[in-house]
Amino acid sequence: MTRFEELLEGKLAAELSPDEHQEFSALLVVAENRRAFATHQQTVALLAGVERYVPSSSFTEEVLARLPDRRSRPLRNVCDLLWATRVMRWNVATALALSLVLVVTALTWKALSGRTPVGSERHSIVTLFRFSLDAPGAQQVSLAGDFNGWQPDEILLADVTGRGHFAVTLSLKPGRYAYMFVVDGATWMTDPRAEAYRDDGFGNKNALVNVEVPTVADGDT
């Protein structure tokens, strides 16, 4: 559109600013512009003056009669939810990320499926974990957990330095275990260096250790 046409459209819509109005008036000096303006005004007036077609008086009732009853069709709602076409917005970055996920998933699946099935001997693999606690002045420290039925006097830790650094190494099968230390047979202590914790339901936290399945590794808590 030319500048005059833009201004003319704005004039017809009564949207011209005072400056634009002045600019438009200046352009109307040209006879051709005046004629164009007059004819557009005439056309707009002709269009604005037409009478609207009115629908029949039963229009609304007929529409309502054609509507399905939503409440009586719960199954249909489920079907609508499942089968309704939806517009998916995407961009190249998302597409690349999705492709990457698919490739990694495929490779991981292939790697896992290519492995030897886990046999009974796999379950014999154990992980050595070293549990330790600094308890200067303590006479005895023991370890209790769900791996030994929470027996407080079964697994005793040794004071390896003679200065209150108690430790013990256990072989653990893969799994996730909760445990606590018992100092001098009476005080239950949560391992301050545990990798995770879980509420014991009585206001304290049990320490957690997670033993991975495939690898053999040593840990020092």
Added chain:
Amino acid sequence: MVVEALRCNSTGSRASKEQGSTGCQVLIDARRESDPVDERAIIARCLAGERRAYSVLVERYKVLVHDLVSRMLGDTSDAEDIAQDAFVKAYLSLRDFRGESRFSTWVCRIALNRCKDVLRKRRRAPWTRLRHEEGPDVAEVPDDQETVVDSLERCEREARLQRALARLPVKYREAVVLRHIEGMDFHEIGRVLAIAAGAAKVRAFRGREMLRRILERDGAAR
């Protein structure tokens, strides 16, 4: 702001003929500003299964949609059915209505898409008939404020205009009708047609120019 227009049949006989009524009728002016909050509440009631709630929206926009469809198709023979289709389709898709635009914008868009389907089918048909090619219905009785001659002239003038509109390419016709007959602003037209407001302005301008040339050739621009 809600404006309800009381329109009597005094200005046109077509309404009385199609309504089958003799007195005044209350029309809700489709050009009024609707309250989007109110519409969302109505839509929520519809989604909850209250079908009668939908009648409020239909009443509010039936003249707009019916007139738009009539102008786009060039006749009123199928307009009622297609306009009703648009409302039904809008109802069935209410869950997808996100409320980003007004309900009227949305239902107009549905109606226009339906019109385009019909026009595509018509193009493939061997012939079509425009209602106004039949000429004005002389059996209609003008009211007190309009002489028979005035009434016939008005009918003839509108028939020529409708024929001229029907000769416009669809993309210009819809812009001209929405802007100058239905009274939408360019932003709303842009939302209905899924184009920018600036593009809507250009289409309305070009369409009006084409319309003027057609009317001049037809000898009706007077």
